[in-house]
Amino acid sequence: MEMAGTRSRLTWAVNLSVGFLVLLWIIPTFGLLVSSFRDRDAISTSGWWTAMSASERNAIVRADAPDNAVQDGAVWVVTGNAFDSGAGNVTAFGITSREPEAFAPGEVATHPKGHEITVAANGDYRISYAEKPEGSRGQRLFVRAEAPPSFTFDNYREVLFAEGMGKSLLNTFTVTIPATIIPILIAAFAAYALAWMEMPGRALLIAGIVGLLVVPLQVAFIPLLKLHNGVGLGKGYLGIWLAHTGFGLPLAIFLLRNYMVGLPGEIIESARVDGASDFDIFRKIILPLSFPALASFAIFQFLWVWNDLLVAKVFLGSGENELVMTGRIVELLGSRGGDWEILAASAFVSIAVPIAVFFGLQRYLVRGLLAGSVKGG
Amino acid sequence: MNQLFFAVSTIIVGVFGCVAYFYFSNIVLDRVFPARGPNAGRNINRSTAIRPWLFVLPALLVLGLYLVYPVFSTFFLSMRDTSGDFVGAQNYVWLAGDEKFRESLGNNLLWLVIVPAASTFFGLVAAGLTDRIKWGSLAQSLIFMPMAISFVGASVIWKFIYDYRGENQGEQIGLLNALVQAMGGDAQAWITLPFWNNIFLMVILIWIQTGFAMVILSAALKGISEETIEAAYLDGATPLQIFFKIKIPQIWGTIAVVWTTITVTVLKVFDIVFAMTNGQWGTQVLANLMYDWMFRGSPDFGRGSAIVMVIMLLVTPVMVWNISNAHKENR
Numbered sequence: 001m002e003m004a005g006t007r008s009r010l011t012w013a014v015n016l017s018v019g020f021l022v023l024l025w026i027i028p029t030f031g032l033l034v035s036s037f038r039d040r041d042a043i044s045t046s047g048w049w050t051a052m053s054a055s056e057r058n059a060i061v062r063a064d065a066p067d068n069a070v071q072d073g074a075v076w077v078v079t080g081n082a083f084d085s086g087a088g089n090v091t092a093f094g095i096t097s098r099e100p101e102a103f104a105p106g107e108v109a110t111h112p113k114g115h116e117i118t119v120a121a122n123g124d125y126r127i128s129y130a131e132k133p134e135g136s137r138g139q140r141l142f143v144r145a146e147a148p149p150s151f152t153f154d155n156y157r158e159v160l161f162a163e164g165m166g167k168s169l170l171n172t173f174t175v176t177i178p179a180t181i182i183p184i185l186i187a188a189f190a191a192y193a194l195a196w197m198e199m200p201g202r203a204l205l206i207a208g209i210v211g212l213l214v215v216p217l218q219v220a221f222i223p224l225l226k227l228h229n230g231v232g233l234g235k236g237y238l239g240i241w242l243a244h245t246g247f248g249l250p251l252a253i254f255l256l257r258n259y260m261v262g263l264p265g266e267i268i269e270s271a272r273v274d275g276a277s278d279f280d281i282f283r284k285i286i287l288p289l290s291f292p293a294l295a296s297f298a299i300f301q302f303l304w305v306w307n308d309l310l311v312a313k314v315f316l317g318s319g320e321n322e323l324v325m326t327g328r329i330v331e332l333l334g335s336r337g338g339d340w341e342i343l344a345a346s347a348f349v350s351i352a353v354p355i356a357v358f359f360g361l362q363r364y365l366v367r368g369l370l371a372g373s374v375k376g377g
Numbered sequence: 378m379n380q381l382f383f384a385v386s387t388i389i390v391g392v393f394g395c396v397a398y399f400y401f402s403n404i405v406l407d408r409v410f411p412a413r414g415p416n417a418g419r420n421i422n423r424s425t426a427i428r429p430w431l432f433v434l435p436a437l438l439v440l441g442l443y444l445v446y447p448v449f450s451t452f453f454l455s456m457r458d459t460s461g462d463f464v465g466a467q468n469y470v471w472l473a474g475d476e477k478f479r480e481s482l483g484n485n486l487l488w489l490v491i492v493p494a495a496s497t498f499f500g501l502v503a504a505g506l507t508d509r510i511k512w513g514s515l516a517q518s519l520i521f522m523p524m525a526i527s528f529v530g531a532s533v534i535w536k537f538i539y540d541y542r543g544e545n546q547g548e549q550i551g552l553l554n555a556l557v558q559a560m561g562g563d564a565q566a567w568i569t570l571p572f573w574n575n576i577f578l579m580v581i582l583i584w585i586q587t588g589f590a591m592v593i594l595s596a597a598l599k600g601i602s603e604e605t606i607e608a609a610y611l612d613g614a615t616p617l618q619i620f621f622k623i624k625i626p627q628i629w630g631t632i633a634v635v636w637t638t639i640t641v642t643v644l645k646v647f648d649i650v651f652a653m654t655n656g657q658w659g660t661q662v663l664a665n666l667m668y669d670w671m672f673r674g675s676p677d678f679g680r681g682s683a684i685v686m687v688i689m690l691l692v693t694p695v696m697v698w699n700i701s702n703a704h705k706e707n708r
Binding site: 046177197205253313330 | 380381383384385387388391392395396399400403407425426428429430432433435436437439440442443444445446447448450451454499502503506507509510512513516518519520521522523524525526527528529530532533534535536537538540547548549550551552555584587588589592593596616641644645647648651652664667668671678681682685688689692695696699700703704
């Protein structure tokens with residue numbers, strides 16, 4: 001009995017700790033996500049955690065001009081609504097700047113000049129004069145109102161079409177697609193040879209590839225930039241595709257070889273006995289069977305290229321047709337440092353695709369991670 | 378749209394080029410050494426000796442050009458000055474005396490100690506806890522998610538948390554400052570706070586890498602044989618004792634792999650520092666310093682290369698360890 005009690009208390013503790021940990025891990029992203037849907041004023045005057053509660057604001061509204069008053073029985077009235085856009089809920093109003101919250105909605109305030117003013121909770125005001133009033137300046141109303149939480153897509157519209165993120169999204173796609181697909185094919189052939197073909201120096205090649213896995217990319221920048229300039233490639237898409245292909249190959253070969261070594265040898269042997277060439281074996285047996293490993297690498301490479309900043313800064317120009325999203329965001333961080341509505345929406349435009357890939361294909365990603373770092377996977 | 382067309386045609390040319398190369402080179406090989414006729418036996422031997430090289434050749438060429446050659450080239454460049462003259466170890470001597478370099482090296486070492494340790498620790502805790510509950514895989518997904526976010530995106534996310542408003546600029550909209558104020562403290566400009574700003578930048582990488590550590594360690598924990606745990610349980614061990622005395626010792630190898638993988642990531646850390654502070658306020662790191670020397674107004678490729686060689690040197694122990702591990706597994 002006591003044992004069971006301790007166990008359930010422990011389960012509670014574990015559940016709470018995990019809940020706390022998960023909260024800690026998603027709150028940062030969530031905060032920015034919420035902010036990307038708030039308007040500029042809301043972001044800069046209140047924390048995002050207040051976004052769901054109604055915000056109270058004070059506003060000064062000028063009522064319609066007395067000239068426009070219409071006769072209503074014995075009195076002349078001016079009517080209208082204190083909220084020029086959207087709805088709101090008036091919590092108090094006043095007619096002088098000294099006492100802006102003197103009256104509750106629905107109460108009647110009497111102006112020193114004699115006319116009577118009332119503002120309803122929904123913002124409708126009514127000013128009644130005993131005689132036909134004159135003048136083009138309307139009565140000033142001080143209104144304290146609760147605005148319901150409001151969210152907008154305007155930030156996204158602005159970053160996509162005015163701040164250039166739309167163009168950068170296209171540029172990022174342009175970099176990512178070839179840089180993901182081309183290394184796969186080159187790596188797959190090499191991985192097959194390293195896994196299933198007899199060749200001298202095979203162990204040495206494998207060791208070399210494991211070594212290249214951790215070579216810092218920085219090593220390649222200066223020599224390759226010189227090389228690209230030397231052969232007339234300069235900074236451009238072709239150069240960055242080649243660079244990403246080169247940088248992705250060690251992991252691609254490593255992952256694919258590890259996977260292919262685990263495929264059943266009997267199938268390959270019997271195909272050889274039946275007279276199939278290595279090219280046929282690769283195409284008809286190895287490639288289809290290796291699909292999970294190919295998918296794993298494709299996801300890795302896609303995420304890595306999509307999220308890369310450094311390689312793009314070195315091998316690609318920063319013109320309108322070449323600046324990728326990460327580069328654009330860094331520029332915005334410099335030029336629009338305090339404009340969180342722009343930064344938040346930009347960040348989420350760039351994050352959306354990887355997150356979708358992540359949640360859609362997580363299985364392959366995890367499998368690839370395991371194959372890449374623990375034997376057997 | 379033009380450039381997408383360019384991209385798609387590159388894919389087609391690239392993919393077809395590869396396939397055509399492999400296909401035709403194999404055919405040529407079979408023509409040159411036909412597996413019939415008087416010399417059939419010798420020809421088969423020769424073509425089997427050559428064929429693997431046809432398969433690995435494109436990969437070796439690309440790897441050679443984009444990774445192996447640059448290592449040597451950078452080494453030679455590091456011994457030249459801006460005009461390309463050989464200056465021996467002069468760039469390294471300059472590095473040793475340069476204040477910014479010392480700051481960067483010190484910061485990198487700090488990152489090297491804190492980030493892998495914290496990520497592995499949180500990853501282990503998350504793995505150990507999520508293993509035991511029903512919604513564990515959902516929790517793992519959510520903790521793992523930052524892995525999909527770019528370092529730049531993560532920097533924006535965290536810069537918003539560290540946001541600071543001066544005294545007359547109204548309410549604090551950064552979460553950290555709001556929390557500090559709620560607990561009675563004073564709001565601070567965290568990003569410019571000497572020394573501690575380094576820690577705040579590290580938090581970003583820890584946030585990203587914990588998911589990676591968790592996924593790998595969780596798989597390792599699942600791989601532990603039930604028998605040892607059952608035995609310990611029957612002997613009256615508490616869950617905590619089982620975790621620390623039975624499970625952890627069995628996954629030391631995996632912990633080491635996770636630790637070293639994160640170590641390599643940390644040594645190359647660039648984006649976070651570049652986006653958050655660009656090395657100001659005492660947060661410079663080697664990769665960013667190198668970038669700076671490479672792209673400043675008057676670039677100095679010699680000094681930049683010397684900094685890269687230092688990063689390379691720091692990575693080498695991990696490289697050697699990885700190779701020897703892979704070698705052991707393949708035997």
